[in-house]
Amino acid sequence: MSRRSMLATAGASLAGGALLLQGGAAHAQTSAPRASPPPRRDWQSPGMPNRDYRPVIVPNGTKLPWKLVNGVKVFHMVAEEVEHELAPGLKVHCWGYNGQVHGPTIEVVEGDRVRFYVTNRLPAPTTVHWHGLLLPNGMDGVGGLNQKSIAPGETFRYEFTIRQSGTGMYHSHHDEMTQMALGMVGLFIMHPRRPVGPRVDKDFALMLHEWRVDPGTRRPDPNEMTDFNLLTFNAKAFPGTEPLVVRQGERVRIRLGNLSAMDHHPIHLHGYHFRITETDAGRIPESAQWPETTVLVPVGSTRSIEFVADVPGDWAMHCHMTHHLMNQMGHDLPNLIGVNPGGLDAKVRKLLPGYMTMGQTGMGDMVEMGMPVPTNSIPMSGARGKHDVITMGGMFTVLKVRERLTGDADPGWYENPPGTLAMAASPAELSQDGIDVDAPPKAEPASPGGLAHG
Amino acid sequence: MRRALFAAVLVFTGGCASIQKEKGHAEVAALVEERIGRKTRWNQGTPEDAEVSRHLDTLLAGELTSDRAVEVALLNNPALQATYEDLGVSQADMVQAGLLSNPTFDGSIGFPLTNDGVSETEFSLVQGFVELFTLPLRKRVAQEQFIADTLRVAHEALATAADARKVFREVQARQQLVELRRMVLEASEAAAELATLQHAAGNITDLDLATEKAAAEEARLELAREELTLVEDRERLNRLLGLWGGRTAWAIAEKLPAPPEEEATLERLESLAIRQRLDIDAARKQTELMWNALELARSTRFFGRVDVGVHTHRDANGPRLLGPTLSLELPIFDQRQALIAKLEAQHRQSERRQTELSVNARSEVRAARARLLTLRGVAERYQCVVLPLREQVVEQSQLQYNAMQIGLYALLDAKQSQVETYRAYIETVRDYWLAHAELEQLVGGRLPGGSHATPASPAPTQPPSGHDHGATP
Numbered sequence: 014m015s016r017r018s019m020l021a022t023a024g025a026s027l028a029g030g031a032l033l034l035q036g037g038a039a040h041a042q043t044s045a046p047r048a049s050p051p052p053r054r055d056w057q058s059p060g061m062p063n064r065d066y067r068p069v070i071v072p073n074g075t076k077l078p079w080k081l082v083n084g085v086k087v088f089h090m091v092a093e094e095v096e097h098e099l100a101p102g103l104k105v106h107c108w109g110y111n112g113q114v115h116g117p118t119i120e121v122v123e124g125d126r127v128r129f130y131v132t133n134r135l136p137a138p139t140t141v142h143w144h145g146l147l148l149p150n151g152m153d154g155v156g157g158l159n160q161k162s163i164a165p166g167e168t169f170r171y172e173f174t175i176r177q178s179g180t181g182m183y184h185s186h187h188d189e190m191t192q193m194a195l196g197m198v199g200l201f202i203m204h205p206r207r208p209v210g211p212r213v214d215k216d217f218a219l220m221l222h223e224w225r226v227d228p229g230t231r232r233p234d235p236n237e238m239t240d241f242n243l244l245t246f247n248a249k250a251f252p253g254t255e256p257l258v259v260r261q262g263e264r265v266r267i268r269l270g271n272l273s274a275m276d277h278h279p280i281h282l283h284g285y286h287f288r289i290t291e292t293d294a295g296r297i298p299e300s301a302q303w304p305e306t307t308v309l310v311p312v313g314s315t316r317s318i319e320f321v322a323d324v325p326g327d328w329a330m331h332c333h334m335t336h337h338l339m340n341q342m343g344h345d346l347p348n349l350i351g352v353n354p355g356g357l358d359a360k361v362r363k364l365l366p367g368y369m370t371m372g373q374t375g376m377g378d379m380v381e382m383g384m385p386v387p388t389n390s391i392p393m394s395g396a397r398g399k400h401d402v403i404t405m406g407g408m409f410t411v412l413k414v415r416e417r418l419t420g421d422a423d424p425g426w427y428e429n430p431p432g433t434l435a436m437a438a439s440p441a442e443l444s445q446d447g448i449d450v451d452a453p454p455k456a457e458p459a460s461p462g463g464l465a466h467g
Numbered sequence: 468m469r470r471a472l473f474a475a476v477l478v479f480t481g482g483c484a485s486i487q488k489e490k491g492h493a494e495v496a497a498l499v500e501e502r503i504g505r506k507t508r509w510n511q512g513t514p515e516d517a518e519v520s521r522h523l524d525t526l527l528a529g530e531l532t533s534d535r536a537v538e539v540a541l542l543n544n545p546a547l548q549a550t551y552e553d554l555g556v557s558q559a560d561m562v563q564a565g566l567l568s569n570p571t572f573d574g575s576i577g578f579p580l581t582n583d584g585v586s587e588t589e590f591s592l593v594q595g596f597v598e599l600f601t602l603p604l605r606k607r608v609a610q611e612q613f614i615a616d617t618l619r620v621a622h623e624a625l626a627t628a629a630d631a632r633k634v635f636r637e638v639q640a641r642q643q644l645v646e647l648r649r650m651v652l653e654a655s656e657a658a659a660e661l662a663t664l665q666h667a668a669g670n671i672t673d674l675d676l677a678t679e680k681a682a683a684e685e686a687r688l689e690l691a692r693e694e695l696t697l698v699e700d701r702e703r704l705n706r707l708l709g710l711w712g713g714r715t716a717w718a719i720a721e722k723l724p725a726p727p728e729e730e731a732t733l734e735r736l737e738s739l740a741i742r743q744r745l746d747i748d749a750a751r752k753q754t755e756l757m758w759n760a761l762e763l764a765r766s767t768r769f770f771g772r773v774d775v776g777v778h779t780h781r782d783a784n785g786p787r788l789l790g791p792t793l794s795l796e797l798p799i800f801d802q803r804q805a806l807i808a809k810l811e812a813q814h815r816q817s818e819r820r821q822t823e824l825s826v827n828a829r830s831e832v833r834a835a836r837a838r839l840l841t842l843r844g845v846a847e848r849y850q851c852v853v854l855p856l857r858e859q860v861v862e863q864s865q866l867q868y869n870a871m872q873i874g875l876y877a878l879l880d881a882k883q884s885q886v887e888t889y890r891a892y893i894e895t896v897r898d899y900w901l902a903h904a905e906l907e908q909l910v911g912g913r914l915p916g917g918s919h920a921t922p923a924s925p926a927p928t929q930p931p932s933g934h935d936h937g938a939t940p
Contacts, residue, residue: 341870343871360657364654365865393870
């Protein structure tokens with residue numbers, strides 16, 4: 014059973030229980046003193062999973078559970094310190110919600126009334142800002158501006174009606190430089206009450222984020238403003254990212270939210286043209302949707318893309334900023350490309366046994382060297398793929414499209430049908446096509462006045 | 468009568484007249500050996516000297532140790548050999564003090580100036596008399612002077628031994644410092660080589676290349692300076708050991724040892740200094756000597772010269788006369804009061820000097836011991852804390868290097884810092900041993916419980932073999 018279906022079941026049974034109790038509870042509530050008069054009932058009956066919406070899939074993530082009280086979806090969020098594994102072999106102390114980094118994804122339906130109790134178990138005050146949501150000013154969560162910050166040990170209540178659909182986010186808005194850098198962000202999915210656009214079969218939600226975790230340390234550095242060294246999808250750096258698993262022919266939506274400190278992320282999907290169908294503010298009219306292969310997700314924004322996964326395979330999806338495809342890498346390394354160390358290694362080994370010059374041909378070799386590294390650190394890049402080492406890390410995941418699926422679990426590596434896999438050319442092929450590999454390479458001038466080469 | 472008198476004089480003087488060449492030095496050698504367990508020798512051109520020379524060659528052929536260096540210095544230090552001659556001078560003075568003043572022979576002949584006279588002859592032999600009684604006292608004073616001189620010479624020998632030990636430690640440390648300086652150069656050279664390779668590949672600027680090369684060249688010059696200091700230190704030791712020619716090719720292979728397990732208590736060191744320091748002993752002897760000299764002067768203050776003798780006289784045509792003579796100095800004006808006052812003042816002065824020496828000795832021992840303990844603490848801190856931390860910095864730098872967090876330059880910087888720390892440690896251990904030798908000298912002998920322990924901790928990674936620093940001339 015997948016996590017998604019389990020959560021949906023739990024949500025439904027909670028809702029059922031609440032409905033049964035509603036009569037008695039309603040009576041009790043009328044006599045109970047309330048801090049403020051109950052707001053005018055401007056919300057609809059709560060939207061239920063699998064009835065009113067198909068729940069999103071959050072790879073590597075969790076969802077925030079709720080219960081119904083008098084037709085209001087009640088959530089309890091606990092801001093606290095969390096130990097989190099950013100990638101296999103790299104555990105850090107973060108700040109998150111309900112034991113999770115990032116915080117669990119919140120899923121609601123347009124028209125719902127939602128009530129959030131936020132308990133602060135952090136050593137510092139905090140607030141929650143509901144990023145991109147339309148709500149009363151006093152619920153917007155900017156510490157000092159809209160409310161008093163929630164002191165350690167205190168619990169605050171936020172309550173509002175969902176008046177829109179689309180992808181929102183939430184994050185701390187008190188000392189946000191520190192608190193967001195330590196992970197206090199999450200996704201806030203608002204499904205439309207009635208379906209909008211073509212029905213999607215798989216709806217993935219990914220939060221983009223960036224961190225600074227020096228090798229050998231155990232806490233992200235919130236003071237870093239430029240030189241981030243861990244870039245994540247749902248707080249996981251490759252090879253820690255779960256793949257997005259899809260059956261061939263399914264319509265797929267991928268929601269991308271970016272709460273990185275400083276960087277926009279051009280997310281590139283291989284194998285398909287997709288359309289950007291939603292931004293923070295809602296659905297883009299079909300007439301304004303362009304075919305794209307890369308979607309730029311600016312800091313503080315969300316974008317949703319949609320496409321039909323009609324070509325099977327293991328398709329890379331990643332941020333196209335090459336540095337964002339690296340894990341913990343130092344950026345002050347001497348440039349050694351094209352350097353032949355010659356006798357240097359032997360000389361240095363006299364002083365530093367075990368020394369070896371690295372990087373003369375780039376970073377690719379690093380992946381497989383297996384040299385001892387500081388504790389609690391991961392290689393800059395790389396994991397073994399089906400054919401070889403994948404020399405990427407960071408903001409990288411795989412869209413796995415298969416003709417048949419037995420479940421939502423990772424189906425393993427794609428088996429390329431014969432004749433559809435690039436491989437070394439045989440001498441027979443080369444001679445048949447008249448290719449002389451030893452001949453000087455040729456190129457023709459592409460402009461009328463250009464110089465011929467070769 | 469005449470015969471008997473001569474015989475008596477001869478018997479009296481006979482016992483004291485001879486000079487013994489080895490006298491005095493044997494005492495010095497015993498004092499030195501008792502205190503530092505090493506023999507010393509006075510080379511006086513005897514056949515045994517050749518044997519000493521052969522012994523020197525065997526001492527120098529093997530690996531030179533601190534004890535061997537001390538032994539060579541005691542046998543061969545030219546200044547010390549010159550000081551030993553003081554013993555000869557002092558001994559001569561002592562023999563002199565035991566000799567009676569020579570008898571005086573007077574003779575006169577008178578020739579008549581007129582024809583009626585005959586020539587007249589007169590002879591006398593006169594010997595100072597009081598000397599016979601004061602001689603033992605004078606001898607004692609001279610003997611005490613000789614003993615005091617012996618102590619002073621032995622003290623000199625110990626000072627030379629301490630100097631040899633100190634300079635030996637300096638050479639020993641300098642060799643290690645040179646070796647470490649060479650490691651710093653190797654690290655700089657590796658960085659410069661990397662820069663050259665990077666520059667050839669088009670990856671760094673002329674500025675970066677020049678900067679790295681300049682750093683390597685400076686490291687090379689630092690090494691040259693350090694190597695010169697080693698040569699100078701070796702020459703200091705050569706001077707102390709009195710070596711020249713082929714004998715200067717000695718080598719020290721042993722590393723500077725770590726400080727011993729324990730240090731002696733302050734009370735013990737102070738009492739040891741007072742008990743066995745030879746300069747204090749010499750001062751004590753000097754005071755006694757002044758007292759005896761004073762006694763001598765006091766006891767003879769009313770004795771003037773007393774000369775006794777015989778004289779013979781032959782008058783012209785008279786009989787030949789023979790008879791004793793007596794000549795008495797009458798101490799009416801000079802009763803040695805000036806001499807006695809001077810000696811009294813000198814005696815008091817000597818007492819004061821002795822007190823000063825003792826007070827200073829105790830204070831110097833305390834200061835030297837404080838220095839020793841502090842240096843020991845610093846050395847231990849280096850060994851137990853700072854060096855392991857530096858080691859860790861290098862280890863962690865290597866891990867960071869492996870993780871491509873830092874480059875070779877940063878890695879080599881970490882190594883250089885480690886080597887510099889190790890140099891500071893070696894300098895501290897050297898200073899400890901200098902203070903140790905100083906303290907040994909101040910207590911006048913070996914320190915109790917001062918076993919020479921294991922070598923100081925090994926260099927940061929084995930230094931490359933094949934560098935023969937010891938053989939540098």
